[in-house]
Amino acid sequence: MADCPSIAGLVEEARRHTTGTAMKSSAAAILVLGAMALIGRSARAADCDQACLEGIAAAYRAAYLRHDPALAPFARHVRYSENNAEMTFPDGTWDTVTAEVDTPLVLADPATGEIGIYTSVLQRQTQGFLAIRLQVRDRHITEVEHVIATRRNVSAPPVPMGDILQYHRDPALSATVPVAERLSRDAIRQLADGYFSTLQYNTGEIRGTRFAPGAVRHENGVMWTDLEAGFRSGHYRYNNRVRDRDCFLVDEVRGFTMCRGFIDHKGVLDEYTLTDGTPARSNYQEPQSWGFLEAFKVTKAGIVAVEATFSAVPYYLRSPWTKKPDPTYDASKTQARHSAAHASGPASP
Numbered sequence: 518m519a520d521c522p523s524i525a526g527l528v529e530e531a532r533r534h535t536t537g538t539a540m541k542s543s544a545a546a547i548l549v550l551g552a553m554a555l556i557g558r559s560a561r562a563a564d565c566d567q568a569c570l571e572g573i574a575a576a577y578r579a580a581y582l583r584h585d586p587a588l589a590p591f592a593r594h595v596r597y598s599e600n601n602a603e604m605t606f607p608d609g610t611w612d613t614v615t616a617e618v619d620t621p622l623v624l625a626d627p628a629t630g631e632i633g634i635y636t637s638v639l640q641r642q643t644q645g646f647l648a649i650r651l652q653v654r655d656r657h658i659t660e661v662e663h664v665i666a667t668r669r670n671v672s673a674p675p676v677p678m679g680d681i682l683q684y685h686r687d688p689a690l691s692a693t694v695p696v697a698e699r700l701s702r703d704a705i706r707q708l709a710d711g712y713f714s715t716l717q718y719n720t721g722e723i724r725g726t727r728f729a730p731g732a733v734r735h736e737n738g739v740m741w742t743d744l745e746a747g748f749r750s751g752h753y754r755y756n757n758r759v760r761d762r763d764c765f766l767v768d769e770v771r772g773f774t775m776c777r778g779f780i781d782h783k784g785v786l787d788e789y790t791l792t793d794g795t796p797a798r799s800n801y802q803e804p805q806s807w808g809f810l811e812a813f814k815v816t817k818a819g820i821v822a823v824e825a826t827f828s829a830v831p832y833y834l835r836s837p838w839t840k841k842p843d844p845t846y847d848a849s850k851t852q853a854r855h856s857a858a859h860a861s862g863p864a865s866p
Contacts, residue, residue, distance in 0.1 A: 565656055567770060570625035573653055574632045577661075582617055592657040596837075599663040600670065600828050601808050603837040610647070610665060613640040618681045622690050622824060624768040624775055624812065628702075630654055631766040633775040633812060635824050637681035637738070643667055644681045646737045648810035648826035650765070650775070662777075662838060664810045666737045666828045679738020686735075690814060690822060694772035698816045705774045706764045708820055709813045713762050713778065718848035719753035721792040727819030734823035744820070751792045755799040757783045760843040761836060772821070775812040781833060782806070783847065804832040 565573065573590060580588035586607055597606035621636035632651040637644070645667045652660035668678050700708075711725030728745040741747065764776040782801035791797050811825040835842055 564627060564630065565653060566627050567625050569656065570627060570630070570632050570653060571623055573656070573658065574623045574625070574634055574651065577632075577649070577651060577658065578617060578621065578634065578636070581611060581614060584611060584614075590657050592654070592659045595659060595661060597661045597663075598837050600665060601830055601834055601836045606661060610638070610640060610645070610663065615639050615641050619685055620688075622686055622812070624766060624771060624773050626766040626768055629766065631775075633766050633768070633773075633810075635686070635812065635826065637684060638665075639681070640667075643669075646679070646681065646826050650777075650810065660838075662810070664808060664826050664828050666826050670828050677737065677739035679735075681738060684735075684738040686824075687822070690824065691771060693770050694814075694816055698818075699769065699772060700815055700817060702767045702769065705767055705772065705813070705815045708815050709764050709774050709776055709811075710762060712813065712820060712823075713759040713776075715748050716753055716780070717756050717759040719748060719751055719756060721749050721751040723748060729816065729818035729821045732820050732822060734825065736823075736825040737827055744823070749792060751789075752797065754789050754797075754849075755782055755786045755801050757781050757785075757847055757849055758843075760846075761839045763839065772815050773812050774815065775810065777810055777836060777838065778808075779830070779834065779836075780807045780809070783849075786849070806830050806832050806834060808834065808836070 576589040580586055584607070591606075595606040597604060597608070599609035616639040618637040618639060621634050624633035626632075630653040632649075632653060634647075634649040634651070636647050636649070638647050639645070645665045647663060647665045650660070650662040651658050666678065708726045711723075711727075714724040715722070715726055723745070731742075732744045734741045734744055747753075758779070758781040760779050760781065762776060762778040764774045766775040767773070768775075782799075782805045784799075784801050784803040784805065786799045787802070788796065788798050806829070807827045808830040809825055809827045811823065813820050814822040814824075
């Protein structure tokens with residue numbers, strides 16, 4: 518095992534490869550040095566361990582808030598997207614963010630070098646829920662992916678949007694899962710994928726996932742409880758596709774996987790009936806899609822919690838990060854003949 522280089526060395530090396538401006542103030546320097554002190558002392562020569570990645574996540578947040586890439590260890594060339602639009606780094610909310618609110622949820626996967634961050638930010642008076650994916654290679658950030666939800670970009674059709682000044686992430690989300698309660702990386706991803714399969718053309722059937730008692734979901738700062746009952750009601754039948762799914766990060770210590778994908782609504786379904794006979798009507802009266810970065814906390818009991826940031830995107834938009842897009846399909850037409858192939862849930866661990 519090789520020692521992870523000091524944070525001062527990382528930032529200085531990144532500074533030589535960065536065309537950004539110098540530090541804007543001594544206060545900013547103190548902020549980034551304090552944040553990056555979280556980096557672990559033990560790492561493979563080309564990798565960061567968990568603590569090292571978490572330190573880089575803290576440095577990224579400090580640099581983002583100061584609009585100064587020189588405050589974090591960026592590679593010479595950085596790919597960057599915001600709400601699935603790829604652009605030159607830095608741009609977008611890197612220019613407009615003014616404050617971070619509340620304590621973020623930070624996820625790290627030393628096996629892949631991926632970092633996930635869920636936080637709340639202000640752009641002057643505009644509130645936003647921000648999800649971030651960072652790719653780290655050789656202890657430098659090479660990729661940055663943002664999905665940010667503001668009231669403007671979740672305005673149609675109506676979707677709940679929380680108040681970031683009132684929303685506080687449960688500290689239990691960041692808690693370590695006891696070793697005896699952990700699942701394998703593949704099993705964690707399987708439950709997340711089963712969640713998406715259940716959400717797609719939701720008829721009340723649970724397809725390849727399990728929910729722990731009391732499981733909760735936060736989407737753009739709004740909480741839903743009793744997740745399994747919601748799915749068994751068939752409420753989300755208007756979701757024609759949950760496509761291009763990619764669960765790219767697994768934080769084994771915290772029991773999390775973080776996933777990217779899109780939910781498509783063709784706008785064809787109007788009136789339908791829930792599984793208990795209650796009449797319902799779709800919110801989606803025209804073609805519409807959501808892009809998301811969604812994280813699942815999972816134990817042997819099943820899905821414990823979900824943290825999701827959603828933003829409206831043009832219908833059927835593809836992500837610049839999707840390597841193998843799904844072929845075009847309509848689950849409302851294919852689900853009936855494939856439902857027999859779906860298990861009611863994965864085998865007990």
